[in-house]
Amino acid sequence: MEAAIAAYGLRKRFGSFDAVQGIDLVVKSGEVVGFLGPNGAGKSTTMRMITGFLTPTAGSVRICGADMLSDPLKAKEHLGYLPEGAPCYPDMTVAEFLRFIGAVRGFSGIGCARRVELAVERTSLHGVFHQPIETLSKGFKRRVGLAQAILHDPPVLIMDEPTDGLDPNQKHQVRELIRTMSKDKAIVLSTHILEEVEAVCTRAVIINRGKIVFDGTPQSLDDKAPSTIARNRLDHVFRTLTTADTETRR
Amino acid sequence: MSRLAPIVRREFAAYFNTPLAAVFLVMFLFLTGIFTFNVGQLYERGQADLRPFFDFNPWLFLFLVPAISMRLWAEERRIGTIELVTTLPISIRDLVVGKWLAAWAFACVALALTVPIWMTVEFLGEPDRGAIVSGYFGSALMAGAFLAIGSALSAVTKNQVVAFVLCAVVCFLLLMAGYPVVLDFLGGWATPSVAEAVASVSLLTHFEPMERGVIDLRDVLFFAAVVAAFLWLNIVLIEWKKAD
Numbered sequence: 001m002e003a004a005i006a007a008y009g010l011r012k013r014f015g016s017f018d019a020v021q022g023i024d025l026v027v028k029s030g031e032v033v034g035f036l037g038p039n040g041a042g043k044s045t046t047m048r049m050i051t052g053f054l055t056p057t058a059g060s061v062r063i064c065g066a067d068m069l070s071d072p073l074k075a076k077e078h079l080g081y082l083p084e085g086a087p088c089y090p091d092m093t094v095a096e097f098l099r100f101i102g103a104v105r106g107f108s109g110i111g112c113a114r115r116v117e118l119a120v121e122r123t124s125l126h127g128v129f130h131q132p133i134e135t136l137s138k139g140f141k142r143r144v145g146l147a148q149a150i151l152h153d154p155p156v157l158i159m160d161e162p163t164d165g166l167d168p169n170q171k172h173q174v175r176e177l178i179r180t181m182s183k184d185k186a187i188v189l190s191t192h193i194l195e196e197v198e199a200v201c202t203r204a205v206i207i208n209r210g211k212i213v214f215d216g217t218p219q220s221l222d223d224k225a226p227s228t229i230a231r232n233r234l235d236h237v238f239r240t241l242t243t244a245d246t247e248t249r250r
Numbered sequence: 251m252s253r254l255a256p257i258v259r260r261e262f263a264a265y266f267n268t269p270l271a272a273v274f275l276v277m278f279l280f281l282t283g284i285f286t287f288n289v290g291q292l293y294e295r296g297q298a299d300l301r302p303f304f305d306f307n308p309w310l311f312l313f314l315v316p317a318i319s320m321r322l323w324a325e326e327r328r329i330g331t332i333e334l335v336t337t338l339p340i341s342i343r344d345l346v347v348g349k350w351l352a353a354w355a356f357a358c359v360a361l362a363l364t365v366p367i368w369m370t371v372e373f374l375g376e377p378d379r380g381a382i383v384s385g386y387f388g389s390a391l392m393a394g395a396f397l398a399i400g401s402a403l404s405a406v407t408k409n410q411v412v413a414f415v416l417c418a419v420v421c422f423l424l425l426m427a428g429y430p431v432v433l434d435f436l437g438g439w440a441t442p443s444v445a446e447a448v449a450s451v452s453l454l455t456h457f458e459p460m461e462r463g464v465i466d467l468r469d470v471l472f473f474a475a476v477v478a479a480f481l482w483l484n485i486v487l488i489e490w491k492k493a494d
Contacts, residue, residue, distance in 0.1 A: 051337045054493050076339040083337070087330035091267040092260075103256035104338050148334070 002065045003028045004078075004156050004186030005050060010059035012045050012210075019045045021210040022059075027186040027203075029155060032178060034201035034218070035190040038242050042210040043190045044084055047160050050188070051081045063156055077105075080154035082162055086145025090134035094125055094144055097133060098151060105152045119147040122177055139170045146174065150181065157181065159189040163196060175200045194234040197221075208242040253340045257348030258355070261322070265356050270317070278314050278360045285310065286367055298375025303367055304385040304461040308425055308454060311357075311389075311396055316417035318356055319400025320410040322349045323488065327408040336492050346484045350394075350401050350477075357393040361386060381463030388460030391473040395453060396421050398480035405487040421453075424476075428452030 005027040012020040020042040027033050037043050048054040050061050052068045052075060061068040066075040088097055098119060102112040120126060123143040128136055133144055142165065149157060162178070163171045178187060178200050191197065197204045198218045206214040206221075214221060214237075224240075225233035265271040282303065286292050290302025326332040335345060371377045400417035407413050426432045428449045436445045449455075453476070456469040 048333070048493065053333050053337050073339045073341060076337060079337070081334075081337045083330065083333040085330060087334050089260075089264070089331055090329065091264060096263075100256055100260050101338070103259075104253060104335075104340055106253070106339075 002062065004064055005188065006060075006062040007046075007050055008060050010046060010049050010061070011057045012042070012049060012054060013057045019210055020049070020056075023207065023210070023212055025050070025188075025205065025212075027156075027188060029184060029186050030182065031203055032182045032187045032189070032201045034197035034204045035188055035207070036192075036194070036197065036204060036238065037190075037207040041207050041242070043207060044160055045210075046207070047158055047188065047190060051079060051158055052076055053083075077152075078155050080149035080152065080157045082145045082149045082159040084160040086142045088133045088141060088144050088148070091132060093130050093132050094120070094136075094147075095129050097144065098147060101148045101151055107152070115151050115153075119151045122150065123147040124173065138165045139167060142166060143170075143174075146177070155185055157185050157187045159187070161191060162189055163191065163193065171196075194238060198234065206238065206241055213241045254344050254348045254351070257340070257345060258352045261349050261352030262355055264321075265318070265352075270321075271356070274314060274317060275360055275363060278310065279363055281310055281314075282306070282364055282367070292367075292371075298371045298377040300368060300371060300377070300382050300385060301461065303364070304389065307389050308392055308457060311393055312418060312421050312425060314360075315357065315393055315396040316400050316414045316421070318353050319397050319417055320404055320413040322353060322401045323405040323484075324407050324410045324413045328410075332488075332492055336488070342485050342488050342492075346401065346481055346488065350398055350481055350484075353397045353401065354390075354394050357397060358390055361389055361393070378463060381461075384460045384463045384465050387465065388457050388469075391460075391470065392453060392457055395424075395473050395476040395480075398477040398484070399424070402480040402484035402487060405484050406491070424451060424453050426452070426454075428455045 003026045005025060007023065007025045010020055010023045010025070011018070023042075023046055025033075025046070035043050035047070045054065049056045049059070050063075050068070052061070052072050055069070061075070063075040064078040066078065068075040092100065095116070098116045099112060102115050107115055120129060123146050125140070125143055125147055128140055133141060136144065142162070146159070146162060149159065163174050166174065175196065178189070181187070182200075182202075189201075201218055204214065204216065204218050204221050205212060221237055222233055224237045229236050285306035286303040290306060292302045295302070323332070326335065336342065368377075368382055396417070399420055400413070403416040403420065404410075404413035406416070423432060429452070433445055433449060436448055440448075456472045459466055459469055
């Protein structure tokens with residue numbers, strides 16, 4: 001069986017700037033990939049190419065066997081995506097917004113209502129179900145974005161900084177949600193929080209300057225740290241991997 | 251096609267989620283009243299027709315239609331939801347057409363609310379109903395063409411004000427294309443054939459026959475072509491520049 005996400009040789013060039021320089025990312029169902037890297041390393045750009053928002057300068061993306069470039073609608077059906085900052089229509093209520101997403105995804109009537117109900121339950125949005133999205137706090141807005149992404153129970157879930165701006169309780173809740181969904185899904189999430197990778201991810205991918213500099217389990221990432229370091233071991237490895245380039249140049 | 255319906259419904263409802271719809275409808279009806287009765291002198295003319303109403307209609311649309319179309323794509327860009335909708339399993343073509351249909355439906359609601367003016371002349375005399383129906387048809391086509399232009403131009407910016415101004419300017423030039431203002435301006439540097447081509451795309455010259463009650467297939471096709479051309483441009487602009 002083909003991997004849920006199969007991206008090969010992804011490149012993206014903006015003018016004279018090579019944002020992503022040849023990234024291969026193959027993710028199987030059941031894997032939770034933590035996508036790490038400094039700001040501007042190309043995390044969002046890579047995710048945007050995988051979700052079909054950006055057209056790659058070179059390379060190919062297949063989602064559950066459907067090619068994103070030649071058959072984008074089919075590929076997007078298998079995909080749930082939480083864009084950076086979780087954009088939603090502020091003038092709609094949570095209920096209206098989720099029903100709209102359900103309708104665009106082809107659900108109607110009771111089927112749609114059931115999907116919305118389940119997504120609201122998983123993201124604990126009951127209390128604000130009939131409130132306009134613009135009146136919600138940052139944490140709730142993020143969860144509305146999450147509810148939208150998991151509404152159709154997609155086999156592939158891509159989340160750009162899902163826990164950014166959430167309080168510790170909400171972060172915990174989102175991580176629990178990701179863990180419960182991870183059994184039968186391929187999940188990619190980007191984050192700046194290294195503990196998050198240890199907490200929920202089965203695999204860590206670190207990119208720097210548009211290239212993959214590490215791909216392995218969180219444990220093997222931890223093993224790279226010298227044994228003399230007791231605390232913040234992952235931070236140390238992250239810094240070594242993503243700044244080595246600049247330091248050798250000096 | 252089934253994916254089009256939720257887009258149309260959402261966009262149409264979005265007008266009524268803000269005070270924009272109410273403000274727009276009140277302004278449109280108020281100005282229509284002034285232009286038809288005070289400036290156009292519907293009563294004083296002593297004729298039971300709606301010529302004064304239709305004469306001013308395109309000029310009202312010039313300032314009010316950009317207000318309907320400006321948010322269509324500029325707002326999606328500003329709040330980032332363009333990334334959300336373009337990664338849903340729906341084609342850009344359906345998104346563009348759905349948004350335009352919703353805006354057009356809203357413009358048609360505004361036009362329908364002017365029916366009391368028609369009732370007024372029905373009460374006062376025996377108007378040529380054919381001319382009135384064809385005038386409304388022409389007005390609806392004019393609004394559709396302006397909205398397609400406005401939608402395409404709203405796709406180039408994050409700023410609704412910029413989208414409004416761009417749309418108003420382009421619609422003004424297209425309205426005035428057959429008039430000396432534009433032709434004199436072109437006469438300075440363009441060749442006569444260019445000036446002639448520009449004159450033939452004037453929206454007003456294709457609207458006037460319908461105002462008089464003559465529905466010429468060529469005029470209808472002209473408006474359909476303007477709508478199709480700008481919606482196509484809209485699709486291209488979104489596909490190329492959706493992430494900017």
